[in-house]
Amino acid sequence: MGTSSILDDRAVIERMRSLCSRSLSVFAEHFDDATAWPYQLSDNKPVEFSTNVSMSTTAMIVHACGVVMGAIDSSVLTPVARDWWEVAPDGDETAGLLISNLAKATSLLVSTSHSLGGNATSSTTWGDDDPLTLLWLTEILFKTSxxxxxxxxxxxxxxxxxxxxxxxxxxxxxxxxWEPVLRGGTIAExxxxxxxxxxxxxxxxLRRVLSDLSPAYFVPMDDMTAWLETQLHRHLSYREIANSDFDPAELVFALxxxxxxRDGRVSDTLVSxxxxxxxxTGPQGGYWRPIRPLRVDAQGSILLPQSVEVANSLLRICDRLDERDRTTSxxxxxxxxxxxxxxxxxxxxTSGRIKSENSASIETQIPYDGWQSDHTHREGLVHLWATSQAALYFSHFGSLAQVLLxxxxxxxxxxxxxSTEKLKxxxxxxxxxxxxxxxPMAGLEDGSISRVYSHLFDNFVSPRLNGRKGMSSILLYGPPGTGKTSFAESLxxxxxFDLISITPSDFLGGGxxxxxxxASRVFDTLMQQSSCVVLFDEIDRLLLSRDDPRYGEQSDMFQFMTPSMLTKLNNLRREGRVLxxxxxxxxDRIDAAIKRAGRIDTSMLLLPPDRxxxxxxxxxxxxxxxxxxxxxxxxxxxxxxxxxxxAYQELKxxxxxxxxxxxxNLDRLKSEAERLVHELDPAISLSxxxxxxxxxxxxxxxxxxxVYLSYLCAEVGGLDLADMDWLRAVIEVGLDTETIENQVRESLEAVLVQE
Known part of the structure; x- marks a missing residue:
């Protein structure tokens, strides 16, 4: 992909952000605490709210807005979406109002569902417990964080x-x-x-959501698989026949x-x-407008899916195929x-203005933008349910553009x-x-600040598994050979998440x-990534402390790099798209400003293993x-x-x-072990x-x-401070700080007393 394509992708992303913002504003501005949103808005007319809660429409809107706002995590309907846009920055009144409306609407859904008795949902259009409303409500209740x-x-x-x-x-x-799924409801009569x-x-x-919530859940799909395959081949055949019943929507839904x-097991030939x-079919068929209805009455009135459902299905297909095979996009x-x-x-x-109840003056009317059903052609009419699905699509497509960029x-x-596999x-x-x-410090108590993997889980892994952001940056330090790369790989x-490793050669490749x-190009690239861990490995020279004597010995270019890297790392952390x-x-050679809170969330000392x-x-x-x-x-x-x-490799x-x-022969093993250890020159030594x-x-x-390396020696009686006054002084200084574990402090204090 060339520079022009990259610029095109950037323009697409910005346009999708703008469209999402315009789409969402209508849900912040027009809401009733008793019945949620109106079904539609009409130009130069007042808002008409329903007399009761429509579970299907309300659940659809809450779900779509929740996904776009980032409140619903990992929806099965938008798997491409990966933190591509922070739609609700702090202080945004519209976003705050919308979140409040979503919370109120969710409470209405819960109370309405509870009042139904044995059913979870009810819809005049789709009947009781239809899979559409059930899916939206289940994700709202289980995946919102x-x-x-x-x-x-x-x-x-x-x-x-x-x-x-x-x-x-x-x-x-x-x-x-093969039996109709949507049955019941007032319209069904x-x-x-x-x-x-x-x-x-x-x-x-729904089956996928149930499986995510309970990995042991399983329902055989043999009959369904055979039926779907039949539908897929039928419509591929219809496509070659003039004046046939070819329906692009059913084709893509079947795929x-x-x-x-089949859990992704479909041949590339059939997919292609x-x-x-x-x-x-797109330009020729009015962009995938469905042909086959979901319901029909005696007079010929029909209910059809929307083209945006087809487009979202295509996005999901592409994402699933890309996850299946990373070599083909x-x-x-x-x-x-x-x-x-x-x-x-x-x-x-389409756009219009809401007529004010107090004045007919256009200056006092509230403007709105939105979408209507594919099958409605009326100027100024906006269906809020259709607008929610348009917003969902723009978010979905914007996420795809971000991934490709x-x-x-x-x-x-x-x-x-x-690349790594996404796990349940x-x-x-x-x-x-x-x-x-x-x-490495397995001998310390649970909850110890020095147990780095516990710290990693509590502050980086657990929050993300539960829909929260958590910390996003680590200064990981310690002696060589302690597994820093393995640490990042584990995270x-x-x-x-994918893993990107950045080394000095990535900055020095051009001299x-x-x-x-x-460096600017590298960070521009990293700022556009998402769902990945970036490992900056041994880039000390570019982050060298300005108080270090080595700093003055560098060329002007490398002296300039430390303050330059401060800004770049700060921007990367503020963007919050990667860890x-x-x-x-x-x-100790890293510039103090980089280690300051606000640029790095936490520092972790990775040590060789304790006893x-x-x-x-x-x-x-x-x-x-x-x-x-x-x-x-x-x-x-x-x-x-x-x-x-x-370290691990030396023990191995x-x-x-x-x-x-x-x-x-244990005695032989013991003597051979002592000989091998004596002959081996470990990479880490206190001297x-x-x-x-x-x-x-x-x-x-x-x-x-x-101090901690001294403790590792002390815990097996191997710390001798004779002729090591420098080390005694370091330990005494260290024990006066608050960052030393009590267990470590007590062990070293005992050694100091003995000496």
Whole structure:
């Protein structure tokens, strides 16, 4: 993708933001506390509110606005959306009013649902517990963060009923997908339901939500899969026949349904053919206007899906296909077709003014913008339900443009990305249990500030799993070989985020004179990313403290880079679209302004494993080598005692060599372990830290890091302060600070007393 395409994507994103803002304003301005929103607005007429709550319309609007506002996380209807736009900045009155209206409308939905008795939803159009309204309400009640209504009591009972009815509807449709799904309701008394793919697609969306909420949930889809495949091939065949019953809407709904029912296992040939047909059909068919009705009456009046549902289905298809195979961008392939549809939809926006009850003067009338049904052609008429779906689509398409822009910038600036699999909550919990076992300071109490993986989960992982933002930046420091890269990889893996690694070569690739230009391009690229972890690895030279003697020894260009990087990192954190980790072996050399609160959320010291963790590592490695648990436990006990400051790879080297000796001879194993440890030259040693402290001023150096390394030696009786006055001074300074764990403080104080 060239520069012109990148600029085009930026323009599309800004346009989608503008359209979303215009779409949402109508829901902030026209609301009734008793019945929620009006069904429609008409030019030069007062607002007419309903006499009761329409569950279907209200749920549709709350859901759409909630997704666009970021209040509903990971909706099955807009999987592309990934924090592309903060629609509700602090202090925005319209946004605040809309959020308030959404909360009130949700309370109305809950109270109305509770009053129904055995049903969760009721609609005069679609009947009781229809899959459309059930899906919207279930996601509102389970995926909104923070919740739009208080939990407990009535809300919990309505949530339970939604789940029960959703399971019933999914099971019934799975057994007989050819039967009409939408039945009942006042309109049903004078209309006939028609078998249609669209409600079946919503059944599959419901099934996906149920599966997300309860990973053990399973309903076989054999009959539904066969029926959907038949519908897909039927419409592909109809496409080749003149004057046939070809319906582009049913075609694309069938493809998405098949992808959901088969968990993505649909041939590329079939997918490619379907998308080619949709690309060809757009301009010719009024942009995918559905042909087959959902309901019909004796006089020929019909109810049809909307073209925006087709466009959103296409977006979901492309996103699912891209997740299935990261080597092919189906989204990019369909982007121009979807952009043409977007322009068509935008052109259908209509405007008007609400007539004031007090004056007919145009100056006192309230202007509005919005959309109406595809099948209505009346100037100045706005259907609020249609406007909500237009806003949802613009948000969805804007998110896609953001994803493509991010990929284009990575390619242009040669920044690679490692993709990770998006996990369900149960998988996340399982994976985190494995990751937490890496905790280097495992011997410290739970809740310790020095247990970095616990800190990572509490402040970065848990909030995002529960729909909150959490912290977004870390200064990760510590000795070499302690697993800083693995730490960032674990964070990305458990969140299902991509990982981008930025190293000095990304800034220095064009030579010293081009560092600033290159840095600007790198950060411009990172500012457009989302759902990813950025690892800045060993870029100390670009962040060097201006108080460090090395700073003055640098060229003017590198001296300029420290304040320049301050601004860039600050902007990246403020944007809040990515998590970033600055990994360094030399925290004391990093400029103090970068470590200041507001630029970095937290600093974490990543240490080599303590005795408890070393014992676990050695035990596991010896077991893998074939040693029985009793023997491996004995080996881990004496090896962990003689290896303070050993990193994982060094412990692995010791265990690999030990495993070549007979397991039954413990004395031999012990003597060989002592020999191997003595011969090995570990990368971390306390003596190496002496040169990092200014003579006579122990505060200027890695005090906390040195104190904790001293503790790792002290916990196995391996800290000898003889002829190490510099280290004694550092420990005494460190123990006077508040950031030292009590367990560490007491251990080192005991050593100081003995000495």
């Amino acid at each position: 923070p919740p739009l209504t208080e939990t407990g009591g009535t809300v919990d009972r309505v949530r339970e009923r939604c789940i029960e009815r959703a399971k019933e509807r999914v099971a019934g449709a799975a057994d007989a997908p 004078r209309t006939i339901a028609v078998p249609h793919v669209f409600p079946i697609l919503r059944i599959l969306h 998405e349904g098949l992808l959901l029912a 053919r379907t998308l080619d047909v949709m690309a060809d 189906w989204s990019e392939r369909m982007f121009d077709t979807l952009r043409e549809y977007t322009e068509w939809l935008e052109a259908r926006m 991010a990929a284009a910038l990575r390619e242009e600036n040669k920044i690679s990305v490692e 909550r149960k998988q996340v919990d399982s994976q985190w249990s494995d990751i937490a076992l890496k905790e 990305a893996a458990v969140l299902g 010293e004179s081009g560092v600033e230009v290159r 970033f980790v600055i990994a360094t072996n030399y925290e 408890t963790q070393r014992a676990r590592i050695v035990n596991g490695l010896m077991r893998k080598s074939g040693f029985e648990s009793e023997i491996s436990g004995r080996v881990s006990e004496f090896v962990s005692k003689i290896t303070p400051l050993f 080297e010791v265990c690999t060599k030990l495993s070549t000796f007979p397991a039954e 190496a830290y002496k040169g990092r402290f200014a003579p006579g001023n122990e505060v200027r150096g890695p005090v906390r890091e040195t």
